[in-house]
Amino acid sequence: MIDSKPEELNTQERSAAQTTCCALLVEDSHHDEWLFRRAMEAVGRHVRLSSARDGDEAIAYLAGVGVYGNRAVHPLPSIVLLDIKLPRQSGFDVLHWVRASGGDLRQLPVVMMSTSARDRDVRQAYELGANAYVVKPDTYHELETCVDQIFGFWCDVNRSTGPRCS
Template sequence: MATILMADDDEDDRLLACEAMGEAGLSHDLRFVADGQELVDYLTRGGAYAPPAAAPRPAIVLLDVNMPRMNGWEALVSIRRHPELKGLPVVMMTTAWTDRDVRRCYELGANSFIQKPGSFGELVRILENVDRYWFGTVSLPGA
């Protein structure tokens, strides 16, 4: 069972992600942080995440673009600056986006860009596709 870390400030989106994982029949360890700073703390074992048991290494990060304190763009830049995190797959997600946002995502080192779905059924489908691709198609370090 892989750990998926989702950074999203919207509590409803986090709840829907849990429900969609269940609906899709996925048994990954889905963990959440509420903003980019908390994400960086989790990944670098800062603050409350210092004990390894508090922050198992994720196989993939789902990163919302629009968050308080440190947005997704800033968090992605911070992640890519850490040598031990450079290879960590990061999938950027947002509701509203432009072609410029998509380009920026890849220029900053994201592995994928996904538009947040408008319905629960679409979310289930996206999570199934994320699972199929990241855990069934590609090879991840440590797998």
């Protein structure tokens, strides 16, 4: 049901949703990660953001092996933001692994984030099971909007059976 006073959004619910959302950003560029974190802060998103620099590290994190075995320190994310062009294994390889792994990971939302707008890449991402495909914005202001919309949907609006962290 829609609240009769839309200007008085339930900030407690929004805050709770924001603080219980964990995300894994798989991005090999330190600069792009820094911009992403800065945009999150600028739009007031309080998401617990972990990062991985390559496909192997992303898989190790998601599998909870090695240094990522302690889920209190390295929680299973509520959403994965996955670049395509990564060292070792590509984002497509990671996405294939996630969807083939079984269990909770198969339903984990994965948003591909790439500079590529090629139809071939978009098609391949969806064929492998991506939940969304976002072309990385050209400007910082557009990145802020993009970050706010991604987390607004996947952490505030969307309801899943997947993991939520605090």
